[in-house]
Ligand SMILES: [Zn+2]
């Protein structure tokens with residue numbers, strides 16, 4: 063299974079000479095399994111670059127699904143800039159968490175994508191966009207198995223585990239670390255246990271977490287602990303803080319790579335434009 067990172071930044075997009083190597087787009091990752099339609103994790107600003115789409119390229123039709131963790135800006139802002147929405151052949155199925163107050167997903171999106179906040183309404187795009195409200199569910203998309211579970215963050219937030227051809231990829235971009243001793247909810251453990259690739263929130267250093275402990279995120283050390291305690295094979299550090307420079311990420315990634323090797327797994331820092339092939343254990 064191929065996993066491509068189009069946006070790896072948390073909270074807000076950033077663009078400057080200190081962040082351009084790892085990239086400044088917000089959360090968007092795509093999965094391509096053999097003979098299956100693509101599955102996208104989140105619709106951050108990285109979505110605009112998926113499939114090598116750029117300003118010059120003609121809009122290509124897209125048929126596939128999005129597993130949306132939650133509705134925060136950094137996870138949805140790319141949607142109206144996804145050129146494939148201009149094609150009427152496009153069918154995008156968005157699976158997103160049902161809201162505690164029962165508000166309808168399509169109506170919530172129409173409030174975000176429509177005048178006066180956006181020039182045109184989401185309903186004016188030519189594509190067919192279907193919303194599916196989900197919670198703690200197990201379902202299939204084609205022959206790919208999807209496990210969705212609510213995880214601690216700010217507001218209703220899902221994590222996902224996608225399994226195809228005995229290869230599992232877990233996506234937990236926004237995950238509130240407990241204050242005090244490390245622990246993990248049963249639901250998050252279900253998503254992570256023995257996964258081949260764990261894409262996990264690693265926004266803060268321990269010092270940053272001290273003043274932002276209720277902002278819904280994890281430290282790099284907690285991401286490492288989750289990977290180790292759930293026997294994940296490989297950890298992708300993800301949802302980098304917008305203030306984290308490329309040079310700082312280089313140092314972190316090198317330090318943690320050595321630590322992870324001693325703890326029985328691999329780690330790397332996700333970067334915009336990076337594609338990794340995920341293989342199961344043989
Ligand atoms: Zn986020």
Ligand SMILES: [Zn+2]
Pocket residue numbers: 132134215216236278
């Ligand atoms: Zn969030």
